[in-house]
Amino acid sequence: MDRRNKDRQTGAAGKRRRMIQVLWAFLTNSYLVGFVQGKIYRGKLKNLCVPGLNCYSCPGAVGSCPIGAMQAVIGSWNFKFAFYAAGFLMFIGALMGRFVCGWLCPFGLIQDLLYKIPFLRKINTFKGDKLLRKLKYVILLVFVILLPMFLVDVLGQGLPYFCKFICPAGTLEGGILLVLFNESMRGALGWLYAWKSVLLAVTILLSVVIYRPFCKYICPLGAVYSVFNPIAVFRYRIDKEKCTGCGACARVCKMQVDPAKNVNHAECIRCGACKDACPVKVIY
Amino acid sequence: MIRLIRSSRIGIIVAAAGLLIMGCGISRGEMLVVFEKAVNICMECVGIG
Numbered sequence: 121m122d123r124r125n126k127d128r129q130t131g132a133a134g135k136r137r138r139m140i141q142v143l144w145a146f147l148t149n150s151y152l153v154g155f156v157q158g159k160i161y162r163g164k165l166k167n168l169c170v171p172g173l174n175c176y177s178c179p180g181a182v183g184s185c186p187i188g189a190m191q192a193v194i195g196s197w198n199f200k201f202a203f204y205a206a207g208f209l210m211f212i213g214a215l216m217g218r219f220v221c222g223w224l225c226p227f228g229l230i231q232d233l234l235y236k237i238p239f240l241r242k243i244n245t246f247k248g249d250k251l252l253r254k255l256k257y258v259i260l261l262v263f264v265i266l267l268p269m270f271l272v273d274v275l276g277q278g279l280p281y282f283c284k285f286i287c288p289a290g291t292l293e294g295g296i297l298l299v300l301f302n303e304s305m306r307g308a309l310g311w312l313y314a315w316k317s318v319l320l321a322v323t324i325l326l327s328v329v330i331y332r333p334f335c336k337y338i339c340p341l342g343a344v345y346s347v348f349n350p351i352a353v354f355r356y357r358i359d360k361e362k363c364t365g366c367g368a369c370a371r372v373c374k375m376q377v378d379p380a381k382n383v384n385h386a387e388c389i390r391c392g393a394c395k396d397a398c399p400v401k402v403i404y
Numbered sequence: 405m406i407r408l409i410r411s412s413r414i415g416i417i418v419a420a421a422g423l424l425i426m427g428c429g430i431s432r433g434e435m436l437v438v439f440e441k442a443v444n445i446c447m448e449c450v451g452i453g
Contacts, residue, residue, distance in 0.1 A: 160443070160445055161443075162443040163443075164439075166438075166439055166442040166443050167435050167438065167439045167442075169438070175446070175449050175450075176441070176442040176446060176449070177445050177446045177449045177450050184438050184439075184441075184442040188441070188442075188446065188449065189438040189441070189442070192437055192438055192441035192442075193429075193434045193437050193438065196437045199432065199434060199437065202429065202434060203425050203426070203428045203429030203432065203434060204426055204429025204430055204432075204434040204435055204438065205429070205434075205438070206425060206429070207422045207423065207424070207425030207426030207427070207428065207429055208422070208426050209422070210418060210419070210421065210422030210425060210426075211419050211422030211423050211426060212422075213418075213422070214415045214416075214418035214419035214421075214422055215415070215419050279448060280446070280448050280449065283446065283448050283449040284448035284449070284451075287449065290446070290448075290449035290450050290451065291450060291451050294445070294446075294449060294450045295449075295450035295451045295452070298445060298450055299450070299452075305450075305452060308452050308453065309452065310452075312451050312452065312453070313450075313451040313452060315451070316451035317451070348415075348418070351412075351414045351415045351418060352412075352415050353408070353412040353415040353416060353419065355412075355415075357411075
């Protein structure tokens, strides 16, 4: 199936999803003064986590990133486990699984938009793709949990290793704008900013060629939610008796899932393309 | 609705457990740590320090 047909089949579901993605990204980044002044929101809403990957240092952010929150608590001197963030992820995950990735994550929206940029040959899959998708679980375990927990300073404080060395969302949503507006920050730029800028550039370029590379291979938040996909309250169901096995759902899936085989696969981000493409409407 | 609840019992139990765990974290004062981190620019996150 060529790309034009693929896009046409995902059109109706795609438009509704895009509207909600934009609306949610705006709602959770509605501190517009921050974008103008290069400052961040310091109000009480920052006590609360948002479901998606949304850096709390983004000038517009009105909530906290759950992955950042988890590392902040694990890495603090007086706590060694983050019950608040873990409970939040469990609650959201058990309610909707990776629906968050497909509908409520601003960084997912950015990648969706980047993938719309025309390119000679988009890559759907490659050798080692399946194995590489396990990387996000390793990143979750090592950089979000173990390193902040055990690699600590004399006071027992650990760094947010994922945010510091891997996450390009902070550079894109916060770093670029804050550095532009803040002269003293510009003076403090060093190798870390350069490293994160390279990571961001690679993520942006890859997002043009591969659908959501950060979500597929790197994102620890997606890794957490993926565990809850099969048991989530709001998950997909399929009427296997009525399924004709035509394969239309698998062909439109940009995450390379075959819903006829496993409708709640860990990689499914609930974009709804399969529901829209099904000729006999057995996915609901 | 009843069908949804019946077919999602595990999800509902896990979500409730998540709320309990969240409450446990809040009672320990973890929210304050998150708040303090979130209202100051996270130098590590933006790539400065």
